[in-house]
Amino acid sequence: MRTTKKSMSETTEKPNLRLVKDDDWKHRTRNLRFCKQKLTIIEEDGLVRDFMFIVLRNEFNKKMKVTGYSNYFIKELNSARLETLEYHAKIITRFLNYIFFDKYDEYQMKDITELKIEYGNHFLRDYAQGYVGKKKKTEMTVQKAEQVLNRFYKYLFNELEDMKYISEKDFFTKHSSTYYHRGQWKKRKKVVERVESLFTVIPPNYTPPQRVKHIPSYVFQEMLNICDIHYPHLKLALCLQAFGGLRRGEVCNVSRNNISYRMFGKDLGWFTIDLREKVQLRTDGKDVGGIKKRRIQPIHPVFLKLFQEVYDQHMKLIAHIDNPYGAIFLNRDGEAMLDSSYETFFKNIVDLVLEKLCKRGDFKSASEAKLLMSGRVGTHILRHFFTQFIAELETTRSPIEVAYWRGDGSLDSAIAYFAQHPVIDEKIKKIQEKVFDKIVF
Structure with a gap:
């Protein structure tokens, strides 16, 4: 393969995309x-x-x-x-x-x-x-x-x-048609349309199992219980996804430097993670994971009471570790955890939950185990958990509000505004009590 002699930033010449022709x-x-x-x-x-x-x-x-x-x-x-x-x-x-x-x-x-x-x-x-x-x-x-x-x-x-x-x-198709006008048929001008795809793809007969996109609070509680026993350093990671809608790579990008919060007395008033820029988090320069939507992401007010407890536990857990970049999810060497490692740990957590559910003889555990075995389970399921929970809240008034909390739109300014002016009314306080009853640590 010959490459263009000019730098990658220069595009005035056509790049050489040909392989050298040789008899052998x-x-x-x-x-x-x-x-x-x-x-x-x-x-x-x-x-x-x-x-x-x-x-x-x-x-x-x-x-x-x-x-x-x-x-x-x-x-x-x-x-x-x-x-x-x-x-x-x-x-x-x-x-x-x-x-x-x-x-x-x-x-x-x-x-x-x-x-x-x-x-x-x-x-x-x-x-x-x-x-x-x-x-x-x-x-x-x-x-x-x-x-x-x-x-x-x-x-x-x-x-x-x-x-x-x-x-x-x-890449384009031309269409022409005739129409009736004043007693005679006339031919319209050719209309050029873009071809949607060059290819004709016949999907295979076999369809791999789809992702499981929903877990009830009961299963999430079991995941947190497993973390308490086997993976205490990942409990906060699960809660960032379930209570803030973060993606896997975004969780691994969380550091002390991009966290902001305010206490109202002894209680957490608001908590946000600044995901607008990617910064170095490892001494070897490895990328810990991607940030799909650059934004400031808040933890939903409904979950703040539970989140505060988990956050305090995690910060005490890593208090003795001095990471130069402020990373809070660390591997055994004290380096920031990669999103691929987090995914592996998460699958281990799901396997342990599944094993625990299968050992029980009650109907509820058996039905939840069947749910987990019905498809592929990845970290993204916690983002679905977050979405479904906030969508069902009495305080959620429209899909736009759901998109806002998920960080799906260009809402950085609005997120920053609400983060600094939290409105937690009596309805939210009642829902907090309801959530706390469902998910007991």
Whole structure:
């Protein structure tokens, strides 16, 4: 793979996206694979900036070369968050390896200008069936990959002027129709419409189990009980998700430096987490997890009484650990915990809860165990728990308010305002008592 001689920021020249043609091409490239490579830059003020590249790596000697495909992230995803960059890079590298290496005997492709639309259909079919990526995919997962591939094909067509089997008409369709006007049929002008997808994807017959999206307070209570026994350092993490709607990566980004709260006497009046910027939290520079929506996220007033107790417990637990970045969720080495580690611990907690429920003989435990076994359970289930709980509150008046508490919109100013002016009326106090009765630590 030859790369453009200009820097990644220069886009005046077309990037070189061609593989070198050689008679013994297959032999020469047997150790090559396309891979994604992330570059993280930590600025002087601690802010983190991430850049994504597609490289061609020799699996034998581990040497790498940046390819012209990396320009895709500059031109198409210039302001995208890290999770989006990671996902696009994963799909594109798998696709490039598929067409150039895995299917070389069939396609004989050495040049990206020889790309055909049917190759995308083949890839998505095999991706759905699990021949690419090891396990079978849900229809929604395949649709997400299809969206990436459509965008990548369009990018290639715009970058290269000599695509052999793809033309502009593949991306647009022209429609014409006739209508009756003053005693005669007339033909309307052609209407050009954008093609929604270049591909025709047939989903696999097998559908993997869907995610479990709801757990009752009873099961959440059991999770907290398991934390008390086995994972006391994660009890606050679960509550940040269940009481504040944080995502997995956002939990791992919580530090002493982005927490704000105010006490009204002995009680917590409000509590917020500033998730507007990513900062360095580890000495090795590793990314602890993503922040999907940059915002200031409050803990819902209904949960403050319970949250205060868990927060105090956690801060006492880590009081003797001096983390230079103020991280509050730590591994055994005192470094900030990675979101992947948190996910693993969470699955262990769910397994222990399931084991506990199965050992009981009562109907309620058996039904909840069946619920947990009905699909995949991940940390995101606590965000659903939070959403459902606040949606059912008497004080919640509209879907907009639910979106506000979930941090789904551009509501940073409003969140900051309400955080500084909490309104906890008698209804909320009654609901707090109700919640406390349901979830006893």
